[in-house]
Each structure stands twice: as structure tokens, then as C-alpha cells.
Amino acid sequence: MEATYDVVWPGSARGVQAHRRAARLTSLDNKRIAFLWDYVFRGDELFPILEAELKTRFIGIEVVGFEEFGNLHGADEKDRVGRLPDSLRSRGVDAVVSGMGC
Secondary structure (H helix, E strand, O other), rough: OOOOOOOOOOOOOOOOOOOOOOOOOOOOOOOOEEEEEEOOOOEEEEHHHHHHHHHOOOOOOOOOOOOOOOOOOOOOHHHHHHHHHHHHHHHHEEEEEEOOOO
């Protein structure tokens, strides 16, 4: 007698609904860019290099460092991430570079 197996579908209902993406900026000239980091992988080395390179390519660019936002990973990350929209808005941020490890 051959074995039989129940078959199940691996997909499930979506836990998070898709949202419309924000329009891309046409340029980073004269924009304020925030760096966000989870303090896991070399952001302290990479962000200064990225900032210097961005400043050579775009006129009047301003960077808000990851230090302004603190570590976005850890026991209180849900609260920190939940406050991000207001925190970014209050600092006049136009775009974000997110350096989050997996």
C-alpha cells in the first residue's frame, strides 16, 4: 500500500498590506538625507564614506547622522520605528538611507 500525504498550500493571507510608494526625488541637490542604522554591521565606517561621496555629487546636500535616531534594533525597536515618521518630519528630512542588517 502506498503512503498518502495531506497537501497544504504554503501561502497565507498577507499580514501587511501593500502601500503606494512615495514618488522618487528628481535630485538630491539641496535635500536633507537621514541615515538610519541598527548598529549591527559597520555603519560607523560606511556612512562617513557615503556622506563624503554624496557631498561630492550633489549641491547643498545635508546629512542627518544615524546618531540622531539611535539604534533602531533592540527591545524597544517597535516604539522607535513607530516614532520615525514624526522624527523624520520634525527634522525636515527629504529622504532616508537605511542601513539595516539581516
